[in-house]
Amino acid sequence: LAKTTQPISMDSYEGQEVNITCSHNNIATNDYITWYQQFPSQGPRFIIQGYKTKVTNEVASLFIPADRKSSTLSLPRVSLSDTAVYYCLVGDDSGAGSYQLTFGKGTKLSVIP
């Protein structure tokens, strides 16, 4: 079962780039890495997903090194509205019809004016 580790909290000023790293040392060959954002009193919301190298969409980039034992979510030029908890999620296909999904414990990002 892939276990994930991420920093508990981070602070950043508005306009800066924020990088949040998630470690998943035991990720299986066919695991995807997904990041979610959660605001208070809301359900998590999908941000970005990747399998290897780099993925970019309109809100974030995801960097995955060749060994895939970690991944870094990059938020460019954060604003106050990016203050939230960010979770990484690793899926694990055991190949026996049993799937294990493991969320990291979340990184609370506080954006400071």
Next chain:
Amino acid sequence: DTAVSQTPKYLVTQMGNDKSIKCEQNLGHDTMYWYKQDSKKFLKIMFSYNNKELIINETVPNRFSPKSPDKAHLNLHINSLELGDSAVYFCASSQDPDGAYEQYFGPGTRLTVT
């Protein structure tokens, strides 16, 4: 249109009672999930259903039982509620269970057991 909805939003009940939380998705997804988020904000998967069959069953007490009357619904029944069951429960759905597709989460049900 709400993609994933849950009812009720808040549920306050006493220890020992039996309660249910309902979830519906209108996305046509094949897989639905139940998650528990505790006071420390840790998200743990409890169950998932794919095409009406249970495919993940984490080590949750058997007082918790998922029921899926059809592909669009996955309800959570909890018997003999305990104080430790107090948490926010999220329903989610995705196109496929293998982690390759994003999950859409409902707004959550805050359960308080007194």
